[in-house]
Amino acid sequence: MSTGFLHQSSTITRRDLLRERRSGEVLWVTLPFGAIALLLVPLAIGTDAPTLQRIGPGMFWVIVMLFGVLIAIRQTNSETTAQRDLVALTGLDPAAIYVGKAFASFLLLLVFEVVLGAVTIALYDVSPSGWLVLPFVLVLAAAGLSLLGTLAAGIVATGQSATALVPLLVAPLSVPLLLGATQALEAIRLGRSSLSWVLLMTIVVLLLAVAGVLSARPLQETA
Amino acid sequence: MSAPSTLVDLEKVSVRAGAVRILEDVSLVVSPGDAVGIFGSNGAGKTTLLRLIATLQPYSDGVCSILGVDSSTAARYDVRHQIGYVGHTPGLYRELTLLENLAFVADARGLDSALAAEALGDVGLAGAADRRVDHCSHGMQRRAEFARILMTEPQLLLLDEPHSALDANAVDLVDALVHRTLERGGAAVLVSHDRARVKTLSTRTHEIKDGMLR
Numbered sequence: 001m002s003t004g005f006l007h008q009s010s011t012i013t014r015r016d017l018l019r020e021r022r023s024g025e026v027l028w029v030t031l032p033f034g035a036i037a038l039l040l041v042p043l044a045i046g047t048d049a050p051t052l053q054r055i056g057p058g059m060f061w062v063i064v065m066l067f068g069v070l071i072a073i074r075q076t077n078s079e080t081t082a083q084r085d086l087v088a089l090t091g092l093d094p095a096a097i098y099v100g101k102a103f104a105s106f107l108l109l110l111v112f113e114v115v116l117g118a119v120t121i122a123l124y125d126v127s128p129s130g131w132l133v134l135p136f137v138l139v140l141a142a143a144g145l146s147l148l149g150t151l152a153a154g155i156v157a158t159g160q161s162a163t164a165l166v167p168l169l170v171a172p173l174s175v176p177l178l179l180g181a182t183q184a185l186e187a188i189r190l191g192r193s194s195l196s197w198v199l200l201m202t203i204v205v206l207l208l209a210v211a212g213v214l215s216a217r218p219l220q221e222t223a
Numbered sequence: 224m225s226a227p228s229t230l231v232d233l234e235k236v237s238v239r240a241g242a243v244r245i246l247e248d249v250s251l252v253v254s255p256g257d258a259v260g261i262f263g264s265n266g267a268g269k270t271t272l273l274r275l276i277a278t279l280q281p282y283s284d285g286v287c288s289i290l291g292v293d294s295s296t297a298a299r300y301d302v303r304h305q306i307g308y309v310g311h312t313p314g315l316y317r318e319l320t321l322l323e324n325l326a327f328v329a330d331a332r333g334l335d336s337a338l339a340a341e342a343l344g345d346v347g348l349a350g351a352a353d354r355r356v357d358h359c360s361h362g363m364q365r366r367a368e369f370a371r372i373l374m375t376e377p378q379l380l381l382l383d384e385p386h387s388a389l390d391a392n393a394v395d396l397v398d399a400l401v402h403r404t405l406e407r408g409g410a411a412v413l414v415s416h417d418r419a420r421v422k423t424l425s426t427r428t429h430e431i432k433d434g435m436l437r
Contacts, residue, residue, distance in 0.1 A: 003331070003332070003333040007333070008331065011327065011330045011331050014330075015316070015319075015327050018318075018319060018323065019316055019318045019319065022318035022319065022355070023318050080312065080314070081312075082310050082312040082313060082314035083314045083315075083316065085274070085277070085279050085308060085310065085314060086308075086314035086328070087331075088279060088303060089277065089279075089303050089304070089306050089307075089308055090303075090304060090328055090331040090332055091300065091301075091303045091304030091331075091332065092331050093300070094300075217297070217300075
């Protein structure tokens with residue numbers, strides 16, 4: 001019996017979220033480390049409130065991008081060849097698998113961003129500006145990172161240097177997302193339009209989604 | 224789509240990894256009702272041959288037709304769900320329970336999830352259904368893989384060293400799996416070191432040596 005694309009994607013998403021719930025890799029390992037990284041900066045440079053308020057948003061995005069990459073690429077090592085074979089032989093559309101995996105990462109990244117956002121507000125005494133734009137920026141950053149990480153994980157799925165290669169691939173490609181996120185909020189703080197930066201992030205997300213869907217089949221075959 | 228008269232048709236298929244020859248000019252025909260045993264020493268190419276038949280292994284030369292479709296084309300995606308493959312490493316997710324693993328496959332295939340519990344019961348794992356895979360022995364994991372095959376009822380059954388790590392009862396399960404597949408009009412290919420056991424199950428046998436099938 002064949003199933004539809006959305007059903008197939010949601011099956012993969014549910015599997016990944018269930019595995020995460022059991023392993024706690026993101027919520028109990030990566031997230032606390034991200035929070036500790038945010039805590040280390042005030043300890044290193046002192047508790048000068050104006051300085052912390054000034055660098056807080058930037059630190060938030062740097063930590064989100066660095067640790068977000070770890071969340072997005074966690075799947076590189078989480079599937080064995082036998083498990084990939086099993087999934088391939090279920091007959092699931094590789095594009096649906098890509099979308100399902102990316103959506104699971106997206107949800108985890110959103111939780112990661114929200115928790116770290118709260119930590120940033122508490123530690124850096126930051127008053128978030130641009131309440132209307134901020135949710136869009138958070139969603140776009142999470143979507144971009146999850147699509148990018150899932151694509152990169154697929155590219156190097158069985159390579160011997162997978163762990164080393166993925167950050168090298170993902171980190172430079174995440175720069176437009178980091179740039180878009182920081183500059184969109186900076187533009188709001190300065191009273192300028194953030195539209196062009198939000199647009200940049202949207203284009204990056206769309207390009208990654210198209211690239212991931214189109215390359216899903218060839219990547220499954222070479223894995 | 225009508226059932227193909229030949230389930231596996233390999234014509235002079237070669238598989239290479241760089242300069243290394245893994246399979247060379249392999250030809251094999253498997254028809255409904257066939258149970259083919261393939262023997263060979265470590266590194267002879269048994270697992271590669273099985274993955275080739277499962278449409279999971281790219282090849283460099285020859286013609287490979289599986290379940291009536293050319294496996295080098297995208298049509299292989301349409302027949303993969305009819306292939307049941309049990310490798311020597313279980314493909315279960317260790318964080319999930321046995322039942323969750325089977326339910327995932329049932330969900331992916333659009334099957335009733337109740338079949339997952341039923342299949343685990345059929346292989347004697349009803350009492351361990353809610354046990355996480357990383358708390359199960361290798362033998363239990365193999366049984367769970369057999370339960371997956373029972374649940375999905377594939378047309379083409381591929382078993383890699385099916386008798387390893389199994390107790391006497393589970394060994395009988397392998398026999399039952401093969402017989403049920405043949406009764407449905409399917410076929411089975413088994414690769415193994417255990418000649419005596421596989422010979423009793425097979426309708427014919429082959430030897431593979433240095434990537435060549437005889």
